[in-house]
Amino acid sequence: MLLKKYKNNERDVAHPSLKKEKFFNLLFNKLLLLSGVIVVLIIIFMLLILFIASFPAIKKFGIGFFYSNIWDYRNNNYGALSFIAGTVLTSFLAILMSLPFSLSIAILLSTYLKKGILANFIKTTTELLAGIPSIIYGFWGFYFLGPIVKNIAKSFGIMNATGYGILTSSIILSIMIIPYTASISREVLELVPTDLIEAGLSLGSTKYKVVTKIMFPYALSGIFAGVILSLGRALGETMAVTMLIGNRNQIPKNLFDTGNTIASVIANQFGEATGIQSATLIELGFILMIITVVVNFTGKYIINKFKV
Numbered sequence: 001m002l003l004k005k006y007k008n009n010e011r012d013v014a015h016p017s018l019k020k021e022k023f024f025n026l027l028f029n030k031l032l033l034l035s036g037v038i039v040v041l042i043i044i045f046m047l048l049i050l051f052i053a054s055f056p057a058i059k060k061f062g063i064g065f066f067y068s069n070i071w072d073y074r075n076n077n078y079g080a081l082s083f084i085a086g087t088v089l090t091s092f093l094a095i096l097m098s099l100p101f102s103l104s105i106a107i108l109l110s111t112y113l114k115k116g117i118l119a120n121f122i123k124t125t126t127e128l129l130a131g132i133p134s135i136i137y138g139f140w141g142f143y144f145l146g147p148i149v150k151n152i153a154k155s156f157g158i159m160n161a162t163g164y165g166i167l168t169s170s171i172i173l174s175i176m177i178i179p180y181t182a183s184i185s186r187e188v189l190e191l192v193p194t195d196l197i198e199a200g201l202s203l204g205s206t207k208y209k210v211v212t213k214i215m216f217p218y219a220l221s222g223i224f225a226g227v228i229l230s231l232g233r234a235l236g237e238t239m240a241v242t243m244l245i246g247n248r249n250q251i252p253k254n255l256f257d258t259g260n261t262i263a264s265v266i267a268n269q270f271g272e273a274t275g276i277q278s279a280t281l282i283e284l285g286f287i288l289m290i291i292t293v294v295v296n297f298t299g300k301y302i303i304n305k306f307k308v
Contacts (some may be wrong), residue, residue, distance in 0.1 A: 042287065047289060054083035056276060065283065071249040078280045081288060082251045086259040087288070089166055089252065090241065091234040094173035096225060102178050102226070106185035107211055114283045123186075130179035138243035141172045146244065153256040167255040169245040173237055177230035184229065188222025189215050228299030232292055238263040262288045 004080045051058075057065070063080065068079025105126055142164070149171075150163030192215045200210040216223070246258025247268055262284045270281050 043293075047248050047286070047293075048273055050286040050289060054279050057279040057283040060276065061280075065280075067180045067289075069251060073277070076276050078277070080262070080284055082249055083260050083262045083265050083284060084287065084291075085131055085251050086166070086245065087235060087261040087263070087291070089259075090170045090173055090245070090261060091231060093170035093194050093255075094177060094234045095167070097174035098178045098181060098230065099171060099227070100151050101174075102181035102230075103185060103223070105178070105182040106189055106223075110186045110189035111207060111211055111215070126179050126182055128179075129175065132176075134176065134237060134239040135243075137176055138240040139154050141168055141240065141244045145171060149256065155254075158254070158256050159254045162258065164244050165258040166245065166252045169241045169261075170255075172240050173234045173242055176240065177233050177235065180230040180233055181223075181226040184226030185219070185223045188219040188226075191222075192218045206271060224299065228296060228303075231295055231299075235288065235292055235295065236263060238267050 057078070061068070065078070065080050066075075066084070067081050069081045070077050070079045071082070072078070075163070105122065109123055113122070146163035147166055148163070149165075149168045150161055153161030189302055196214050196218065197210055200214045201207075205213070241261050242264040245260060245264055247260055247264060248257070248258040249260055249265070252259040266281050266284055270278070273281050
């Protein structure tokens with residue numbers, strides 16, 4: 001009887017505390033859910049506002065806006081093809097050029113040079129690339145890289161090259177996105193189980209074989225996630241590309257030719273745009289947003305396919 005009374009008292013004491021704990025647990029879950037919903041709503045509202053603001057241009061030009069190369073201020077006739085081409089070309093070239101350097105840095109820091117002063121110096125320097133303002137990259141490309149590219153173009157017989165265009169912009173973009181792929185690739189390579197690495201080495205495999213046959217297949221989805229993140233960064237870069245791409249509304253004929261990207265044409269013209277031209281530039285921003293969303297969702301789908 002006394003034991004039963006003691007248990008009832010203990011339950012009565014614990015009960016308010018348990019109710020409080022359940023309340024805070026429920027509140028915490030609701031706050032997390034609210035945060036996720038807010039993020040989704042922000043993306044939806046961004047797309048909605050861009051669509052509404054660009055609707056006059058969408059209504060006027062229709063689907064022809066995507067494959068038209070005309071950009072005529074006087075007659076208010078606009079097309080996005082040259083800007084889409086410039087954006088895709090510079091971004092994917094930047095990915096191709098940055099990937100060997102990014103993966104080399106990731107392999108070096110995760111396998112061959114894990115600790116020490118040199119490792120910390122390389123890691124810090126690589127991460128510093130992500131913190132440099134894009135306008136500094138633009139200045140460096142304008143005064144240093146542009147003349148070099150111009151001389152290279154002349155050696156190929158392209159005498160009218162200015163040194164500023166698709167290639168110069170892509171090189172600068174590739175340097176800017178190296179830290180993203182390198183950092184994520186290094187982290188996922190370091191997450192490869194030590195047992196797998198030691199098993200490969202104990203069977204007589206070289207470090208090269210361990211990296212290519214064990215570590216890379218295991219970390220492939222994470223590496224691809226880094227590439228997608230870098231691509232998203234390259235697609236939206238504005239200032240450095242605006243300074244170096246030449247800002248000519250045309251589809252580039254070669255890598256040394258000038259062009260324009262969606263971000264650069266918006267940066268150059270939005271401040272003075274009015275009426276239908278303003279709506280057209282907002283539609284370009286809407287297209288860039290759609291491209292970014294499609295790239296990220298496609299990347300996520302491929303990452304899920306790659307998962308071990």
